Amino acid sequence: MSALQKTHELPSIDIAQSVETLYRDGITGLKGAFSREWTEQMREDMMVAFWEAIQRPGGAVTRGPRRWYVELHPEAISGFTDLVTHPWVAGMCEAVCGPNYEIVEIGFDTPFQGAKNQPWHRDFPSPEDSWKEKRITSLAFNLTGVDVTQDMGPFECAPGTQWDDGREWKHEMFPDKSLWDRYTERATRKYPQMGDISCRSALMMHRGTAHPSPISRPVLVLGVDAPGAGHAALHDMMVTRAFHEGLPQSVRDHLVCRVVDDLIPITQKHDIEGLVMGSE
Template structure:
């Protein structure tokens, strides 16, 4: 298998390496996976959606000062099998998830001008306790709709902290034994990361919002009450059985015009 959608081709050996990076570091970065035209189409549609959601009560979930979170509607261009069921991404997931998994989240994180450093946090708790290493049971797949630079709020993470107790990781970060690394990205780049790795959002010092798409994939048994996917019944019916199996969603005859965000508590 070769995964091709953007400017880069990825072989099975490449995908093996991405999976190794993810297991070891809690993150891997795939350069040039998506085509620039696809990203531009998403960016235009997102700008219109974000302006609309900002006018709706509860349409944007707070993520700190001048930082928001928006669930994307399951419509074009966001409802794209070449993105949420991309073969390179699924190839990585199949190497690190050892049971069936589900897509449960399609949204965007948006730091704006005036945003600040978030507290260093995790997005999930460990399965049991910090003394027992938690396997990769949930993953975030992120890709930006604009170039991510040092000025517009790059994602920052400490590699390897997904397999250590939270307090141990924080002590090592404070002692500078582990660096908080910023990840600069071009449109088309994709990162796959463990939400258990210690990370934070950084300030966007530019006048333009910096939308970062997040697709959340989890092991099939994980309860995910904070996020949800809502699909039109006709769209769902036209998917293959394999794609229907990938999605954990509710179906409706007609998608709602307005959405109220409920994913507010996100730090652990």
């Protein structure tokens, strides 16, 4: 555990209750999971990575006007081990995705002043396990880098929509605007504070909202799969040998990555076309 997290008192954790909420709403969370100091370091790591990535082709991909997504190597986040070994994070991964869960992605989304409302969407097509069997096979953990306020384009979601079929939608991810009333009627905006963490199904309908604030809102994303979900093919995480050897075995057992002598900058594979053109 890092020095920034070592003295932090953990909130009470009830994995069974969190899983129940996740299956009902498509999203759940834990307030105060990390210290503010730890979160400030995470924010600094994200912004350093952003200014490096935005300067090279494929380093930062657009998610609409003034909004970008950047994939990272685990070493870019100094608190990576704290994150993936946190008892609530590891507990949710195992409870939902099974004992052989796979850590397949780490990155962050950041809107800046001028970002617009995104279209309602999910992050990838729903597999049969989800739309037919009502089973969650992948998780997205989100950690805000700031205390979110109304003018920072808060994340908006439509609870309970993770089971929507979606096979007739554009790219099986973007429902026609004629269907949006179902989502706006359910819409809930989230205002997490530094140190909070959420866990959601990426199939739950959601969108980023308009961001008039001059303060950017970076949000860390950790992607986890059940075996066979297949999202590792969309990513290419790498770690150096020294970093890999320093990880606890409990992390190495779940991390889907290449072990290399030197890290290669990531050229992203998962560009969500509908978010480039569809913002309001």
